[in-house]
Amino acid sequence: MGMVKRLLEDYVQAVHPHDFDEQDALMEDICNGNIVVPLEAMSATVDEYKKHSMQAEYDNGECPDCGEPIPDYTDDGDNCTNCEHVFYRYRENDDAVPSE
Numbered sequence: 001m002g003m004v005k006r007l008l009e010d011y012v013q014a015v016h017p018h019d020f021d022e023q024d025a026l027m028e029d030i031c032n033g034n035i036v037v038p039l040e041a042m043s044a045t046v047d048e049y050k051k052h053s054m055q056a057e058y059d060n061g062e063c064p065d066c067g068e069p070i071p072d073y074t075d076d077g078d079n080c081t082n083c084e085h086v087f088y089r090y091r092e093n094d095d096a097v098p099s100e
C-alpha cells in the first residue's frame with residue numbers, strides 16, 4: 001500500500017502542481033473510486049511531471065544564478081551542474097493534509 005500511496009500522492013501533485021485543494025479533491029475521488037486511473041497511466045503522468053517540474057519552477061527553466069538550462073529530471077535539492085545552486089520544487093505543505 002505504501003508504494004501505491006506514494007504514487008498517488010505524486011500523481012495528484014503532478015496533475016495539480018500548485019493547487020492543494022484540487023490535489024485533495026482528486027485524491028478523494030480516486031480513493032472513493034469515483035475516478036479510476038490505471039497505475040501505468042499514473043506512473044506515466046508522474047514521470048512526465050518529474051521530467052519538467054523543476055524547469056517549470058524557474059523562469060525560462062534556467063538556473064537563477066548562472067542561467068544554465070535546468071536538466072530534465074532535476075529533483076528537489078539537486079545542484080546546478082554549472083554553479084552548484086540548489087534547486088527547490090514548490091513546497092508541499094504537510095499541514096494542509098487534514099487529519100481525517
Ligand SMILES: [Zn+2]
Nearest residue numbers: 063066080083
Ligand atoms: Zn547555476
